[in-house]
Amino acid sequence: MSGKWRNAAPNENSANALATAVERDLITFPEPLPAIPEAEANSRWLMLNACPLPARLSEFIGSFLCEQGFRPQYLSLEKAGYDVVAELPSQSEGHTGALVFASRSRKANEIEFARAWEMVRPGGTIVMAGEKTAGTSSLRKWVGRRTPIAGHFSKHHAQLFWVIRTDEQWRQGQVTNLVEDFEVAPGMFSADGPDAGSELLTGFLTDKISGEVADFGAGWGYLGAKLLEISGKVTTLDSYEAHWPSLKAVETNIKRIGSDADVNFFWLDLTAEPVGKRYDWIIMNPPFHVSRASESQIGAAFIRTAQNALKPSGSLLMVANRELPYEKVISVLFSDVQTLEENEKYKVFHASRPFKKKGNT
Numbered sequence: 617m618s619g620k621w622r623n624a625a626p627n628e629n630s631a632n633a634l635a636t637a638v639e640r641d642l643i644t645f646p647e648p649l650p651a652i653p654e655a656e657a658n659s660r661w662l663m664l665n666a667c668p669l670p671a672r673l674s675e676f677i678g679s680f681l682c683e684q685g686f687r688p689q690y691l692s693l694e695k696a697g698y699d700v701v702a703e704l705p706s707q708s709e710g711h712t713g714a715l716v717f718a719s720r721s722r723k724a725n726e727i728e729f730a731r732a733w734e735m736v737r738p739g740g741t742i743v744m745a746g747e748k749t750a751g752t753s754s755l756r757k758w759v760g761r762r763t764p765i766a767g768h769f770s771k772h773h774a775q776l777f778w779v780i781r782t783d784e785q786w787r788q789g790q791v792t793n794l795v796e797d798f799e800v801a802p803g804m805f806s807a808d809g810p811d812a813g814s815e816l817l818t819g820f821l822t823d824k825i826s827g828e829v830a831d832f833g834a835g836w837g838y839l840g841a842k843l844l845e846i847s848g849k850v851t852t853l854d855s856y857e858a859h860w861p862s863l864k865a866v867e868t869n870i871k872r873i874g875s876d877a878d879v880n881f882f883w884l885d886l887t888a889e890p891v892g893k894r895y896d897w898i899i900m901n902p903p904f905h906v907s908r909a910s911e912s913q914i915g916a917a918f919i920r921t922a923q924n925a926l927k928p929s930g931s932l933l934m935v936a937n938r939e940l941p942y943e944k945v946i947s948v949l950f951s952d953v954q955t956l957e958e959n960e961k962y963k964v965f966h967a968s969r970p971f972k973k974k975g976n977t
């Protein structure tokens with residue numbers, strides 16, 4: 617996997633800077649409504665790329681309708697009591713304000729700002745909050761060229777700025793683009809084209825890969841689509857992905873292939889949620905950049921989930937950055953492990969005959 621991509625940033629610094637701005641009365645959130653009548657639902661603010669607010673702002677949990685498409689963060693918001701959805705209904709509009717947490721994709725931040733603008737009523741406030749490393753200053757300049765910046769504040773390595781929505785439409789640019797006929801959008805993994813590691817793995821996709829197959833961390837569907845093009849012996853292809861917009865793109869991109877295989881799509885955190893089916897093959901290019909967690913931990917968790925989700929005769933085919941130490945975890949979990957290729961950047965593994973725990977068939 618290329619190092620360019622990161623999972624959505626948890627935005628801890630931004631949330632702390634926001635708390636300070638609220639305590640200094642620079643930003644005023646709406647009163648939390650404990651039981652919101654349908655007619656007043658829009659008096660809540662939207663929170664896009666939502667993250668849990670610091671404890672000192674916990675009284676405002678009920679002030680927000682949150683959108684978070686990355687399943688691990690969605691689950692932690694839900695657990696903390698936020699009203700959260702993976703994707704707001706497209707007709708959402710007329711909200712009194714919006715709080716947008718920046719991701720590391722500049723283009724995705726522009727798109728999210730424009731969405732917030734369209735969903736907030738004229739006179740409402742839109743606050744953008746981001747880590748300094750997320751390019752928040754240049755985003756502020758970009759917004760400031762179109763509408764006055766009402767205020768800004770920096771603290772805790774983060775920056776906030778806010779605007780008052782006017783009557784003008786923002787006019788969103790093109791959101792999705794095509795990469796080799798695949799539908800892709802900013803903020804997804806390898807949004808500019810297939811990852812070099814994934815391309816290497818496609819060299820090992822043959823019609824030996826048959827039966828019930830899963831693609832773990834499917835991104836926008838590159839590996840699964842290539843497999844369906846190469847092997848006519850796949851009866852089922854299940855794509856698992858934690859990032860909701862990517863999963864929607866997978867669905868479009870896989871269905872476009874027009875294969876006879878049964879295709880299914882699962883929005884799941886593969887490091888924390890159980891997989892309910894068992895497979896003949898699992899293919900994957902696991903992620904490894906998650907905020908401050910050790911780089912290989914998430915890939916190791918994917919390998920463990922794959923071991924559990926394979927039939928006793930099943931096989932795992934995976935590519936990984938060569939410096940990540942996966943050999944140990946794979947050899948503990950599978951009785952037969954082969955390195956199919958190793959170049960200066962990547963390694964491709966084939967692991968079969970997973971050791972099975974008692975009661976785990």
Ligand SMILES: C[S@@+](CC[C@H](N)C(=O)[O-])C[C@H]1O[C@@H](n2cnc3c(N)ncnc32)[C@H](O)[C@@H]1O
Nearest residue numbers: 617805814833834835857858859885886901903
């Ligand atoms: C290295 S990318 C590979 C994407 C795609 N398979 C490809 O080859 O282009 C890893 C994918 O795993 C997804 N992912 C990250 N954390 C995840 C998790 N906890 N559960 C499921 N998928 C996750 C990411 O959103 C990303 O799309």
